[in-house]
Amino acid sequence: MGNDLTVSEPSTIEDELPEDRYLNRELSWLDFNSRVLCLAEDDQNPLLERAKFLAIFASNLDEFYMVRVAGLKRRHETGLSVRSADGLSPREQLALIGQRTQQISKRHARVFLEEILPALTEDNVRIVAWSELDAVQRERLSAYFHEQVFPVLTPLAVDPAHPFPFVSGLSLNLAVTVREPEEGGEHFARVKVPDNVDRFVRLRKEAESNDVFLPMEELIAAHLDVLFQGMEIVEHHAFRITRNADFEVAEDRDEDLLQALERELARRRFGSPVRLEVADDMSEHMLELLLRELDVHPDDVIQVPGLLDLSCLWQIYGVDRPHLKDAPFVPVTHSAFAEGEQPKSVFSTLRDGDVLVHHPYDSFSTSVQRFIEQAAADPHVLAIKQTLYRTSGDSPIVNALIDAAEAGKQVVALVEIKARFDEQANIKWARALEKAGVHVVYGLVGLKTHCKTCLVVRREGNQIRRYAHIGTGNYNPKTARLYEDVGILTADPELGGDLTDLFNSLTGYSRKTNYRNLLVAPYGVRRGIVERIEKEIALHEAGKPTRIRMKANALVDEQVIDWLYRASNAGVPVQIVVRGICALKVGVKGASENIEVRSILGRFLEHSRLFHFLGSDEMWIGSADMMHRNLDRRVEVMAQVKDPRLAAHLGEIFDSALDPQTHCWELQPDGSWKESPTSGPRHEHQDLMMRRRRPSIA
Numbered sequence: 001m002g003n004d005l006t007v008s009e010p011s012t013i014e015d016e017l018p019e020d021r022y023l024n025r026e027l028s029w030l031d032f033n034s035r036v037l038c039l040a041e042d043d044q045n046p047l048l049e050r051a052k053f054l055a056i057f058a059s060n061l062d063e064f065y066m067v068r069v070a071g072l073k074r075r076h077e078t079g080l081s082v083r084s085a086d087g088l089s090p091r092e093q094l095a096l097i098g099q100r101t102q103q104i105s106k107r108h109a110r111v112f113l114e115e116i117l118p119a120l121t122e123d124n125v126r127i128v129a130w131s132e133l134d135a136v137q138r139e140r141l142s143a144y145f146h147e148q149v150f151p152v153l154t155p156l157a158v159d160p161a162h163p164f165p166f167v168s169g170l171s172l173n174l175a176v177t178v179r180e181p182e183e184g185g186e187h188f189a190r191v192k193v194p195d196n197v198d199r200f201v202r203l204r205k206e207a208e209s210n211d212v213f214l215p216m217e218e219l220i221a222a223h224l225d226v227l228f229q230g231m232e233i234v235e236h237h238a239f240r241i242t243r244n245a246d247f248e249v250a251e252d253r254d255e256d257l258l259q260a261l262e263r264e265l266a267r268r269r270f271g272s273p274v275r276l277e278v279a280d281d282m283s284e285h286m287l288e289l290l291l292r293e294l295d296v297h298p299d300d301v302i303q304v305p306g307l308l309d310l311s312c313l314w315q316i317y318g319v320d321r322p323h324l325k326d327a328p329f330v331p332v333t334h335s336a337f338a339e340g341e342q343p344k345s346v347f348s349t350l351r352d353g354d355v356l357v358h359h360p361y362d363s364f365s366t367s368v369q370r371f372i373e374q375a376a377a378d379p380h381v382l383a384i385k386q387t388l389y390r391t392s393g394d395s396p397i398v399n400a401l402i403d404a405a406e407a408g409k410q411v412v413a414l415v416e417i418k419a420r421f422d423e424q425a426n427i428k429w430a431r432a433l434e435k436a437g438v439h440v441v442y443g444l445v446g447l448k449t450h451c452k453t454c455l456v457v458r459r460e461g462n463q464i465r466r467y468a469h470i471g472t473g474n475y476n477p478k479t480a481r482l483y484e485d486v487g488i489l490t491a492d493p494e495l496g497g498d499l500t501d502l503f504n505s506l507t508g509y510s511r512k513t514n515y516r517n518l519l520v521a522p523y524g525v526r527r528g529i530v531e532r533i534e535k536e537i538a539l540h541e542a543g544k545p546t547r548i549r550m551k552a553n554a555l556v557d558e559q560v561i562d563w564l565y566r567a568s569n570a571g572v573p574v575q576i577v578v579r580g581i582c583a584l585k586v587g588v589k590g591a592s593e594n595i596e597v598r599s600i601l602g603r604f605l606e607h608s609r610l611f612h613f614l615g616s617d618e619m620w621i622g623s624a625d626m627m628h629r630n631l632d633r634r635v636e637v638m639a640q641v642k643d644p645r646l647a648a649h650l651g652e653i654f655d656s657a658l659d660p661q662t663h664c665w666e667l668q669p670d671g672s673w674k675e676s677p678t679s680g681p682r683h684e685h686q687d688l689m690m691r692r693r694r695p696s697i698a
Contacts, residue, residue, distance in 0.1 A: 017562060018589075021592075022084075030100045035601055035665050048317050048325045066271075098300065112306060142222075145219055169242055170309075171195055172195070175237050175282070199309075201214045242276075272295070282303075331360050332694060368454075369477060376401065387506075389474050398429050410457075411438045452487070453470050472609050472610075484607050522636075535616050536614070537567050547575070553609070554581040564595060576597045578599055579606045581627075600665075619650050624636035656683075
């Protein structure tokens with residue numbers, strides 16, 4: 001489809017649609033995390049997988065508070081009372097978030113205490129309190145405490161000579177009250193639980209099938225008399241704060257972005273508190289002291305029964321209990337790259353036709369990683385250009401780029417050092433790449449580079465040929481085994497030309513905004529998606545069969561949502577698979593009567609972004625979610641998949657995900673999510689994808 005369509009301005013459709021047509025994005029995110037919690041509650045899942053989902057829920061909520069809640073608080077405190085799309089002020093949103101978080105946090109703790117913990121105990125995986133240990137176990141652990149833990153502890157008193165200590169974000173702490181035996185005066189002290197050791201102390205095994213763990217805070221609490229000798233221990237309670245980590249780098253063309261980011265990273269640890277988690281048995285006067293000294297509002301307190309910070313359950317997940325986990329799945333080598341009697345190079349394979357890889361079902365290491373490693377080693381390759389948003393700690397991708405540069409190839413790496421919570425790792429990689437002679441670029445001022453692209457330029461005889469990879473996921477071999485993503489490997493000259501133009505924009509001063517086979521944000525993705533929605537409407541009105549199918553992590557952008565509403569009103573069926581946030585409402589008269597939205601969660605994190613426009617017979621993949629940040633403040637790439645074989649494979653992914661008997665959560669007209677199907681056989685989408693790669697899997 002060309003660029004000759006006239007796209008109506010969003011304002012022309014606002015009058016046609018109900019005012020109350022959006023769900024709140026923050027509350028929708030909490031609904032998503034509640035669905036993660038449902039996986040922990042589902043006794044059809046293996047026990048340790050359920051514990052894993054409790055850990056994921058906890059980590060998710062930490063990040064939500066550090067970023068989203070922190071941003072709302074900043075807007076409220078600075079008087080920027082910009083209302084959300086659903087009409088709520090920052091204060092109103094914070095109040096609703098607080099209420100909802102209290103509810104799901106209690107549910108989270110209850111699942112652990114009443115279901116997971118007893119079931120683990122039955123299987124001889126025990127998390128115990130100090131009071132449950134016998135004399136021999138206590139003696140061993142006391143020796144461990146004195147040798148390994150005591151030397152690194154620093155109890156910090158609070159009195160006129162000792163101001164209240166700084167408490168770092170996400171650290172676990174003990175609030176302790178001690179009393180002078182003779183004078184009777186009480187004093188407060190804080191003890192930080194070391195964060196550079198395992199949260200659980202593993203007791204020596206008495207039997208092969210027995211795993212016993214003691215929380216580190218229990219071990220420290222049992223030895224407070226050693227830390228406060230001569231004092232009487234009155235009470236002690238665990239607490240944890242979450243700090244604002246939502247900072248922005250003031251980008252100035254005259255300032256080194258790397259140095260500016262490092263300065264802001266140093267400030268992050270001093271962000272203002274946005275949440276205080278406390279043990280639910282904490283005394284009132286101790287809680288009041290923490291609120292006062294930490295400058296936390298009472299509405300930001302989460303009282304938790306049992307253990308704080310259940311992200312620690314990842315350690316428990318690591319026990320050797322295969323029968324309590326999902327059966328292992330080993331990705332398979334894509335048939336196009338399977339090595340026969342005469343192994344072909346990746347380049348030879350791609351000259352025969354494009355290849356679509358679907359991770360984690362298709363091996364990342366024998367497809368995308370091999371593509372980059374062969375490019376680095378091939379003497380005919382002249383240049384490699386790649387974007388890096390997030391990668392692994394020991395990255396074979398980065399090592400391949402370093403090898404290529406040291407071999408004399410022209411290597412360009414666009415390292416996004418502003419990738420949230422991966423900034424430090426990306427700075428490290430950027431410096432290692434620069435040291436090896438790679439041309440490292442940090443992106444465009446004011447934009448994050450989030451696209452997943454790699455371009456290889458190779459001399460073949462008297463001609464230059466370009467090979468490329470465009471995907472939906474990061475160049476991270478570790479997450480490629482856990483995240484569901486798709487990518488296309490191609491030798492198509494037009495796509496290669498488009499990527500050449502894109503890299504010229506990213507590394508130089510080119511201002512190209514239109515491409516042959518790509519949609520590129522911040523200029524073209526929203527416009528291109530809207531154009532295609534509008535074309536489906538026109539085709540439907542002309543009596544042609546139409547349908548819009550979308551799969552994404554989030555659907556928030558109001559312009560895209562409004563055009564989906566318009567398509568629905570015109571009679572175009574709209575089917576959406578969204579993992580996380582969805583601000584679109586379903587079943588709204590005059591807006592979304594022909595729209596269905598479902599969410600699929602499972603052992604793998606659904607991460608691919610796919611778009612299918614049936615009427616125009618177009619299938620697209622890419623890195624962009626339908627969110628303001630992706631469409632307006634990031635460089636994103638969407639690529640059209642033209643090969644009918646590859647498009648058919650993407651169609652099969654949609655067919656499975658949207659099958660009425662596929663296990664999912666369906667968005668309801670009141671904004672709630674309902675688990676489905678409620679009757680009949682239940683299919684697991686990810687199980688089907690695994691069976692297609694390995695038919696022997698039951």
